[in-house]
Amino acid sequence: MATSGMPLFIDNVPVFLAYFGYCIFCFFYFKVNLRYFLPFLLLFCGILFVQFLNTGTYYTLTAVAQLMILMTAVITVDALKERFVSSFLQIMYYIAIISLVFFIPIFIQPGVADLLIAHFPIHVPIEKESYGIRQIIHSFLFFNFSPDFNFRIRNVGPFWEAGVYGGYLMVTLILNSIKERSIFNRKGILFIFCILTTFSTTAYLALFLFIGVYYAVKIGSPILRAVSILVFAGGFGYAYAELEFLGSKIEDEMKLVAYDAQVQGGNSRMASAYLDITELDENKLFIFFGRGNHPEHRVATRDKAVQRNNGTTDVIAVWGIPFFIIYVLLMGRSIRSLCVYYKEKTFVALLFVIIMLTLGVSEPYFRFGFFYALVLLYIPFEHASKRPDDSVTELQPVIT
Numbered sequence: 001m002a003t004s005g006m007p008l009f010i011d012n013v014p015v016f017l018a019y020f021g022y023c024i025f026c027f028f029y030f031k032v033n034l035r036y037f038l039p040f041l042l043l044f045c046g047i048l049f050v051q052f053l054n055t056g057t058y059y060t061l062t063a064v065a066q067l068m069i070l071m072t073a074v075i076t077v078d079a080l081k082e083r084f085v086s087s088f089l090q091i092m093y094y095i096a097i098i099s100l101v102f103f104i105p106i107f108i109q110p111g112v113a114d115l116l117i118a119h120f121p122i123h124v125p126i127e128k129e130s131y132g133i134r135q136i137i138h139s140f141l142f143f144n145f146s147p148d149f150n151f152r153i154r155n156v157g158p159f160w161e162a163g164v165y166g167g168y169l170m171v172t173l174i175l176n177s178i179k180e181r182s183i184f185n186r187k188g189i190l191f192i193f194c195i196l197t198t199f200s201t202t203a204y205l206a207l208f209l210f211i212g213v214y215y216a217v218k219i220g221s222p223i224l225r226a227v228s229i230l231v232f233a234g235g236f237g238y239a240y241a242e243l244e245f246l247g248s249k250i251e252d253e254m255k256l257v258a259y260d261a262q263v264q265g266g267n268s269r270m271a272s273a274y275l276d277i278t279e280l281d282e283n284k285l286f287i288f289f290g291r292g293n294h295p296e297h298r299v300a301t302r303d304k305a306v307q308r309n310n311g312t313t314d315v316i317a318v319w320g321i322p323f324f325i326i327y328v329l330l331m332g333r334s335i336r337s338l339c340v341y342y343k344e345k346t347f348v349a350l351l352f353v354i355i356m357l358t359l360g361v362s363e364p365y366f367r368f369g370f371f372y373a374l375v376l377l378y379i380p381f382e383h384a385s386k387r388p389d390d391s392v393t394e395l396q397p398v399i400t
Contacts, residue, residue, distance in 0.1 A: 004368035073372035155197035166203025272310035276317035312360035
């Protein structure tokens with residue numbers, strides 16, 4: 001998780017190399033068996049090879065980096081096996097509590113933020129420049145102040161922005177609901193409260209969708225089921241119409257698609273989707289094998305290097321349509337295997353996929369190691385489900 005969304009560690013080459021070295025140690029120490037991962041690894045390497053042939057030798061470092069990211073995910077999954085979920089939930093439980101310890105006092109009294117930035121002992125400023133504007137992220141390791149924090153006080157947690165934290169919390173809430181076979185348990189309520197403090201458009205939509213559909217399917221009484229659907233639909237409609245960061249934000253982005261696409265290279269979710277799909281027409285090879293992860297092969301706009309934040313269409317553009325389909329199917333298979341293992345209803349797997357594709361519209365989740373690990377979880381969990389009298393063992397968390 002640290003290298004999949006936290007500013008202190010993400011895109012930090014020394015940190016990633018150190019973690020990759022640790023994974024290589026785990027590979028030999030835990031005697032990792034790559035046999036069951038080989039089909040996905042061969043598919044991944046095959047696409048990288050075709051992209052290399054299409055783009056030239058300067059793509060080598062990009063291809064090697066992508067393969068290293070996947071291998072860290074594979075090693076982590078095989079080392080932790082079915083303990084992956086318990087470890088992840090425990091980490092997110094601690095992160096949620098710490099983030100609230102920081103966020104609640106700041107939300108009540110915004111001046112506390114300046115006081116903490118001036119005096120907190122673990123403080124790392126991260127400077128970035130975007131379109132000539134200097135931005136500083138103040139990181140306290142387990143809590144960050146994004147550049148716009150003073151304008152929009154939102155719970156960012158340790159991630160690069162509140163929307164990303166909201167997305168990780170939604171993954172956490174769903175996995176916890178599968179494990180506990182209910183949403184509103186002690187940890188579930190904590191995760192829901194944290195999601196609400198992110199004030200994230202997409203996380204709110206995903207939360208409404210998950211709770212509404214989950215209980216609409218699980219409730220046995222037709223009357224209660226109808227009531228739950230009506231409450232969900234009414235709550236969603238009210239939130240979309242009344243909350244500024246929902247309806248109006250989405251409508252504003254739709255109006256600015258052309259400007260964002262041509263002038264800023266697609267730094268909004270709608271403009272990103274437009275450019276990602278447009279790129280498939282640039283070269284017929286892109287439809288089947290993608291254009292690759294190097295920004296040089298993007299559509300020629302003013303800014304090719306800008307982060308496109310529509311992660312769902314990013315998978316299609318970077319890896320091609322066949323890979324996207326396989327990725328989505330494996331994601332559903334992995335969550336279904338969790339449902340079988342924890343004896344939860346398997347409809348949650350389809351719901352998870354829909355929610356993840358919804359969350360992916362606003363953040364580039366699927367390019368990170370944690371989400372590669374997530375789609376490969378079916379391997380240890382399907383094997384664990386076949387073992388007689390299997391029990392879930394807790395393990396101290398190993399950070400992905």
